[in-house]
Amino acid sequence: MKRRGLLASAVLLAPLAVKAQTTYPTKPVRLMVGANAGGGTDIVARMLADKFAEQLKGTFLVENKPGASNTIAADLTAKAPADGHTLLVATNTGQAIAPHLLKLSFDPIKDLTPIGLVVSVPNVLVVGASVPVNSVQELIAQMKAKPGEFKYGSSGVGSTQHIAGEAFDMAAGVKGVHVPYKGSAQAHLDIIAGNVQMMFDTTSSAMGQIKAGKFKALAVTSDRRSSELPDVPTLIEAGLPGFDMATWYAVYVTAGSPPDVVARLQAELARAVALSDVQAKLRGLGGEPGNMSVEQFARFNAQEYERFGRLIRDANIKPD
Structure with a gap:
């Protein structure tokens, strides 16, 4: 089932109040984040920490553990x-991506229990303002006419931007040159300077450059248009059937945690994401707030793991 079907058909089915058999939390709760402070994941985590603290009358602390494609934080959670x-x-x-590229000492499916989806943010295909194309079809034609000359930036090998670029190459029958950076901001500078021509960035990251006229937005990579870029077509509309590549943010807990505590967390996350101020903040990131049921997200989580694994194998992507 496509993400659109899941998001459109699902409602926040988790009950708004689940009485745990024991008081929870009984000590400070750590929210592990595999990225630096100030980024999208960190923003989401700190927002949730504040809401959980209010709702559960406890202490929730964000801990940033960047590195290894976000898997250091996951490893610490899995072994907690x-x-x-x-x-x-x-x-x-x-x-869903890094586990197929790195040798990990934990299993992201077996060792982490999904709590729920928070938000899904579409990526957007952008080119520098000086690149002489104004549509996806013009870009494809140029890439076919000048093989190997078009470079696309990403925030690193194995990032969603990288995988989106590889998927685009396969779908369009072209071959771009991947240029990995340590973050989107560095890639932006090279696109503006003309050293790199394009990027599949998140809407939240690219929006400032788009509004400033430094990037041209050609298409969004999700299966429907972004509310932040309503006049920009999807890649599906642009002629690449089935192209669906978004960056999603979700919450997990250590596998084996007490079922009543897991149920309480699932209910409280659903409650938090449904709040109007949280919805406004998530939409401000260019995203669509999650509204999958617990069961739907568990299935989606497993399906995404398999989907990205196939993409990585088909594109023969290797770690640096």
Whole structure:
């Protein structure tokens, strides 16, 4: 089932109040984040920490553990005591992509229990303002006419931007040159300077450059248009059927945590994401707030793991 079907058909089915058999939390809860402070994952985590603290009358602390494609934080969560007091705020980079590229000492499917989807943010295909193309079809024609000359930046090998670029190459029958950076901001500078021509960035990251006229937005990579870029077509509309590549943010807990605590966390996350101020902040990131049921997200999580694994194998992507 496509993400659109899941998002459109699902409602926040988790009950708004689940009485745990024991008081929770009984000590400070750690929210592990596999990225630096100030980025999208960190913003989501700190927002959730504030809401959980209000709702559960406890202490929730964000801990940034960047590195290894977001998997250091996941590893710490997977190996934490299974008492529900260590949570992971993660993206598909760490949960569905990196496990197929790195040798990990934990299993992201077996060792982490999904709590729920927070938000899904579409990526947007952008080119520098000086690149002489104004549509996806013009870009494809140029890339076919000048093989090997078009470079696309990303925030690193194995990032969603990188995988989106590889998927685009396969779908369009072209071959771009991947240029990895340590973050989107560095890639932006080279695109503006004309050293790199294009990028598949998140809407939240690219929006400032688009509004400033330094990037041209050619298409969004999700299966429907972004509310932040309503006049920009999807890649599906632009002639690449089935292209669906978004960056999603979700919460996990150490596998084996008490079922009543897991259920309480799932209910409280659903409650938090439904709040109007949270919805406004998530939409401000250019995203669509999650509204999958617990069961739907568990299936989606497993399906994304398999989907990205196939993409990585088909594109023969290797770690640096």
